[in-house]
Amino acid sequence: MVSSDDGEYYFDPVGLHVQPGDTIRWTIESGSHNVVSYDERIPEGADTFDTEVISEGSHELTFSTEGTYDYYCMPHQSLGMVGRFVVSEPGGPAEGSSPQHGDVPESSAIVEQGSIAYDEFTGSDETATPESTPTDTATAAPDDETTEASGPGFTATGALSAIGAGALLRAYRNRDE
Numbered sequence: 001m002v003s004s005d006d007g008e009y010y011f012d013p014v015g016l017h018v019q020p021g022d023t024i025r026w027t028i029e030s031g032s033h034n035v036v037s038y039d040e041r042i043p044e045g046a047d048t049f050d051t052e053v054i055s056e057g058s059h060e061l062t063f064s065t066e067g068t069y070d071y072y073c074m075p076h077q078s079l080g081m082v083g084r085f086v087v088s089e090p091g092g093p094a095e096g097s098s099p100q101h102g103d104v105p106e107s108s109a110i111v112e113q114g115s116i117a118y119d120e121f122t123g124s125d126e127t128a129t130p131e132s133t134p135t136d137t138a139t140a141a142p143d144d145e146t147t148e149a150s151g152p153g154f155t156a157t158g159a160l161s162a163i164g165a166g167a168l169l170r171a172y173r174n175r176d177e
Contacts, residue, residue, distance in 0.1 A: 009076040011083035015105040015116035018087055020064045026051075027058040033073045033081075035059050038099050043067025043092035067092035068107045070099045077101050086110045 011026075018024060026035050032055040037048045046065035053075060063069070066088040073081040080102035084094065090107030098104050105116045118124070 007079075009073070009079040009081040010102075010118045011073075011081065012118040013115045014083050014118045014121050015110035015113075016083075016085040017110050017114050018063065018085060020066060020088055021062065022087070023060050023062040024085060025058050025060045028054055028056055031055065032075060034075070035061070035071055036074050036077075038070045038072065038094070041068075041070035041092075041094040041099060043069070043087075046092075063087045068094040070094045070104060072099065072101060084110065 016024065026033075032053050034051045034053045036050045037046075039048045042048065043065050044067075046063070046067065046069065049061055049071070051059040051061075063085075064087070068084065068086050068090050069092075070082065070084050072083070078101065082099050082102035082104055084104035084107070086107050090111060095107060103121075105121050110116055
């Protein structure tokens with residue numbers, strides 16, 4: 001999870017392309033987060049997912065049903081923390097629109113690029129804090145086992161810090177090969 005100087009919450013990368021059988025890992029660096037499917041925005045026949053809110057560790061989920069999946073972080077959904085991944089080829093009810101709580105890249109762009117960093121998607125040109133280094137794009141060669149993207153962190157005060165401001169969530173793609 002990444003936060004901008006404007007107090008935005010977002011997954012980075014915001015779009016990720018995987019193959020059937022791939023495992024996606026969301027790792028918490030700080031704060032408290034989870035990963036929840038928009039049940040009406042996943043492919044028919046796909047399992048819904050709703051992980052626990054955790055403040056350390058990671059969530060790993062493996063997907064085999066092809067199509068487009070939209071998801072969010074429950075504590076930060078109203079702040080626009082949404083993401084999208086495509087298993088193999090785009091398809092399903094998420095096609096052609098973004099979830100109501102935030103914007104996500106078009107599925108065809110995700111498939112074409114493999115991974116879309118938040119800054120690339122929004123056109124942001126933020127600079128990194130000393131704690132982290134932004135990645136302009138998140139790509140991997142076909143032989144790589146993981147894909148990682150990270151971005152600038154920040155410190156917040158008040159109510160936002162109580163729900164996990166300043167956290168960094170990294171999305172990884174592992175191939176079961």
